[in-house]
Amino acid sequence: MSSVRQLLSYPFMVNALRAGTIVAVVSATMGWFMVLRRQTFAGHTLSLVGFPGAAGAILLGLSPAFGYFGFCGLAALVIGSADPQAGTSLYRQESAIIGTVQAMAIAIGFLFVGLYHGNLNGLTGLLFGSFLGITNAQVVALLVVAGCAVVVLGAIARPLLFATVDPEVAAAAGVPVRTLAVGFLLLLGVAVAETAQITGALLVFALLVLPPATAQVMTGRPALGVVLSVALAVGVTWAAVIAAYYTPYPTGAFITTLSFAAYALARGARLISERTRSTRPLAAAQIPA
Amino acid sequence: MTSVGVIVGSLTSILSHPFMRNAFLAGTGIAAACGLVGYFVVLRGQVFTGDALSHVAFTGALAALAAGLDLRLGLFGATVAVAAGMGLLGRSGRADDVVIGSVFAWMLGLGVLFLSIYTAGSSGANGTAGVSVLFGSILGLSAGSAQIAAAIGVAVCAGMVLIARPLLFASLDEGIAAAAGVPVRALGIGFLALVGVTAAETTQAVGALLLLGLLAAPAAAAHQLTARPFRGMALSMGLAVLAMWAGLVLSYLFSVTPPSFSVVAVATAIYAAAGAGGTVLRGRGTTRRHVTYGPAAVYGAGLAEVDDLA
Numbered sequence: 030m031s032s033v034r035q036l037l038s039y040p041f042m043v044n045a046l047r048a049g050t051i052v053a054v055v056s057a058t059m060g061w062f063m064v065l066r067r068q069t070f071a072g073h074t075l076s077l078v079g080f081p082g083a084a085g086a087i088l089l090g091l092s093p094a095f096g097y098f099g100f101c102g103l104a105a106l107v108i109g110s111a112d113p114q115a116g117t118s119l120y121r122q123e124s125a126i127i128g129t130v131q132a133m134a135i136a137i138g139f140l141f142v143g144l145y146h147g148n149l150n151g152l153t154g155l156l157f158g159s160f161l162g163i164t165n166a167q168v169v170a171l172l173v174v175a176g177c178a179v180v181v182l183g184a185i186a187r188p189l190l191f192a193t194v195d196p197e198v199a200a201a202a203g204v205p206v207r208t209l210a211v212g213f214l215l216l217l218g219v220a221v222a223e224t225a226q227i228t229g230a231l232l233v234f235a236l237l238v239l240p241p242a243t244a245q246v247m248t249g250r251p252a253l254g255v256v257l258s259v260a261l262a263v264g265v266t267w268a269a270v271i272a273a274y275y276t277p278y279p280t281g282a283f284i285t286t287l288s289f290a291a292y293a294l295a296r297g298a299r300l301i302s303e304r305t306r307s308t309r310p311l312a313a314a315q316i317p318a
Numbered sequence: 319m320t321s322v323g324v325i326v327g328s329l330t331s332i333l334s335h336p337f338m339r340n341a342f343l344a345g346t347g348i349a350a351a352c353g354l355v356g357y358f359v360v361l362r363g364q365v366f367t368g369d370a371l372s373h374v375a376f377t378g379a380l381a382a383l384a385a386g387l388d389l390r391l392g393l394f395g396a397t398v399a400v401a402a403g404m405g406l407l408g409r410s411g412r413a414d415d416v417v418i419g420s421v422f423a424w425m426l427g428l429g430v431l432f433l434s435i436y437t438a439g440s441s442g443a444n445g446t447a448g449v450s451v452l453f454g455s456i457l458g459l460s461a462g463s464a465q466i467a468a469a470i471g472v473a474v475c476a477g478m479v480l481i482a483r484p485l486l487f488a489s490l491d492e493g494i495a496a497a498a499g500v501p502v503r504a505l506g507i508g509f510l511a512l513v514g515v516t517a518a519e520t521t522q523a524v525g526a527l528l529l530l531g532l533l534a535a536p537a538a539a540a541h542q543l544t545a546r547p548f549r550g551m552a553l554s555m556g557l558a559v560l561a562m563w564a565g566l567v568l569s570y571l572f573s574v575t576p577p578s579f580s581v582v583a584v585a586t587a588i589y590a591a592a593g594a595g596g597t598v599l600r601g602r603g604t605t606r607r608h609v610t611y612g613p614a615a616v617y618g619a620g621l622a623e624v625d626d627l628a
Contacts, residue, residue: 069419070366077527124365125538129586131369132531136582139453139528143576156452157430232430235423242416279434285427292420 036274044163045280048171049266052224055175056236057244057262058182059220061255062213064241066193070124071108071214073234074131076221078104080156080230081138088141094170097222104130105218109211158229160270160280167226174223178216189213190251232281236262239288246295261291332570340464341456341577345562347471348523349532353558354478355516356537357551358509362489366415367404367510368533370422371517374400376526377429378518379451384436389451390463393518400425401514405507454525454578456566463522470519475555477512485509486547523562524578531582536561539592557592561585 036042063072082100083093108127182189192199192206200206224233244258269283332338359368378396379389400421407417433448450458459467478485488495488502496502520529540554565581572580 064416064419067415069415070369073369073419124363125360125534125541125589128365128369128530128534129538129589132528132534132582133586135527136531136579139576140574140579143579144574157433231426234419235427238416238419238423242420245416277434277438279430282427282431282434285424285430289420289424289427 036271041161041163042270042274044165044168045160045270046267047168048163048227049160049270050263051168051171051175052227053236053240053262053266054259055178055220056224056233057240057258058179058255059217060237060241060262061244061258062182062186062189062193063217063237064245065190066213068214068217069238070127072217072221072237074108074127074134075101075104075214075218076225076233076237077131077230078134079222079225079233081134081141082222083225083230084138084141084145088145094222094226097225098219100134101218101222101225102215104134105214106211109214156229156231157279157281158225158227158232160227160273163227171223171227174219178220178223182216185209185212228281228284232284235281235285235288236266239285239292240265243288243292243295246292246299261288265291328567328571332567336461337457337459338566338570340459340461341566342563344459344464344467344471345456345523345566345581346559347468348519349471349536349558349562350555351471351474351478351516352520352529352532353536353540353555354475354551355513356533356558357540357554358478358485358489359513359533360537360541361486361547362509364510364513365530365534366418367401368513368517369530370404370418370425371397371401371514372521372526372529373422373429374425374514375517375521375529376451377425377432379521379526380429380432380436380448383451384432390518390522393521394515397514397518398511399514401510401517402507405510450525451521452525452527453576454521454523454528456523456577457569459522467519467522470515474512474515474519481505481508482548482551524581528578528582531585532558532561535582535585535589539589542589542592542596557588558585561588 037046060072063069078100079097082096082098084096085100086093086096107130188199188204189209191202192204192209196206221233221237224236228236240262241254241258243261244254247257248254265284265287268287269280272278272283273280333342356368359365375393375397378392378394380392381396382389382392385392404418404421437448484495484500485505487498488500488505492502516533517529520532523529524532536557537554539557540550544550544553561584562581564584566577568580568584569575569577575583
């Protein structure tokens with residue numbers, strides 16, 4: 030307890046935990062839908078696109094935030110305009126488009142960093158982020174953007190879930206499937222842009238994918254799944270920020286390793302429970318309905 | 319004809335630099351392997367797998383550096399092991415995209431860890447190693463490593479040529495191929511291992527973060543331009559090598575652009591041009607537009623060529 034109190038006596042640690050919590054909540058809720066919609070590749074590309082945006086903004090003497098939001102929003106529109114419903118053969122073509130867009134975006138970012146006369150520490154910061162040195166103003170900005178994103182997601186959650194689970198039936202029932210798809214990508218872009226300013230372009234993806242994937246292995250119920258995903262993400266982020274304080278290793282390494290361990294455990298537990306159920310079919314049948 | 323003279327003149331001046339000769343030697347082998355492997359990566363819809371392997375390459379290279387080993391040991395070891403592992407875990411040699419995403423998110427975290435260990439230990443003497451792994455350093459290759467890179471590129475191409483026909487069959491129709499006695503699963507795993515080697519190889523040229531451009535863009539352009547598989551493979555190889563050469567020349571002429579950027583930029587431009595050209599070509603035969611490009615068309619043209627096999 031005294032060590033925790035000592036930890037919290039540093040303002041930078043308090044801000045790291047605050048920002049980490051906000052980032053974890055947003056990524057876990059957005060990520061739950063992203064994983065359900067099987068858009069991990071698109072999500073990864075959106076998170077990388079922030080890098081050239083930020084590098085370009087710095088080159089022009091602007092705040093990196095402009096670059097993050099501008100590029101992530103634009104990329105969300107580009108990816109959203111490619112129609113994934115138009116048949117599986119086109120989908121493969123689409124994944125080639127996403128891959129090319131991603132490589133090109135990073136190449137442009139690299140060029141911008143080079144033109145800025147190679148501040149290599151800045152480069153690592155853009156890619157891998159930093160949980161330390163977050164100001165109070167940044168925490169407030171993060172909270173406002175994150176709050177808006179989560180509220181909007183909450184407003185469209187039910188139709189989005191419907192459109193994700195069964196797009197054809199949803200379209201027949203009058204749900205604007207296509208608008209929802211583009212809207213969700215935009216929302217994801219905004220969340221990623223905000224998060225990337227803290228975690229860096231490369232590590233946003235870990236919080237977007239791992240806690241939601243773990244939650245979806247553990248439960249199929251949507252509300253419970255989102256809650257579980259948020260709890261996992263927040264827990265992992267806190268543990269990682271604290272662990273990084275006591276060791277010389279970066280926060281990102283702890284976040285990814287802890288969340289991957291949770292994912293592997295959940296998969297393992299599920300595998301074992303499926304095995305035991307299939308070898309003892311009577312026991313499964315005896316469970317009252 | 320004067321423009322030809324200018325190009326030949328500048329080419330001879332470019333090739334008079336040993337570092338440019340090394341870059342062209344290594345780059346040609348790397349690009350050829352990328353083009354050929356990439357054709358199947360796009361055909362099989364495994365671009366995301368290639369994306370994941372590029373991040374594994376980053377982690378592998380930095381792990382080797384942190385442990386004080388040769389960078390290439392970590393590069394090739396990590397990518398081939400993870401590629402084969404993904405093939406083994408997934409059904410019929412392909413992996414689920416959430417599994418891929420989860421594994422490579424973790425890999426990325428490990429990469430950050432190794433980067434911090436390495437930069438903390440190396441006292442700044444070699445602090446740019448992380449950057450060159452991420453973004454490549456083809457102009458910094460020694461003559462020896464350029465020759466090795468070219469040789470590995472040739473070996474990957476030879477391996478691909480050996481498995482091209484059965485792999486094409488297995489990619490187009492897994493069920494029929496399996497029924498005809500093609501070892502679909504083993505081919506899938508073997509192919510992923512070759513993708514792993516290519517990823518490690520390409521990381522040295524354009525870097526872990528950019529190799530997807532060389533893997534996906536020329537291949538996707540070839541898929542746009544022709545539906546016939548063997549012509550497509552040759553075209554994909556040719557376009558990748560073209561992008562590499564043009565990129566190297568561009569970054570020589572304009573020193574602000576790093577070679578990794580110009581290579582990926584040329585590859586992307588080729589893809590964009592092929593996309594526009596493909597649309598114009600298809601516009602002439604509107605009745606057949608749904609089967610004249612992409613994997614569905616390769617399916618039609620490919621089964622005809624595979625028929626010779628049976």
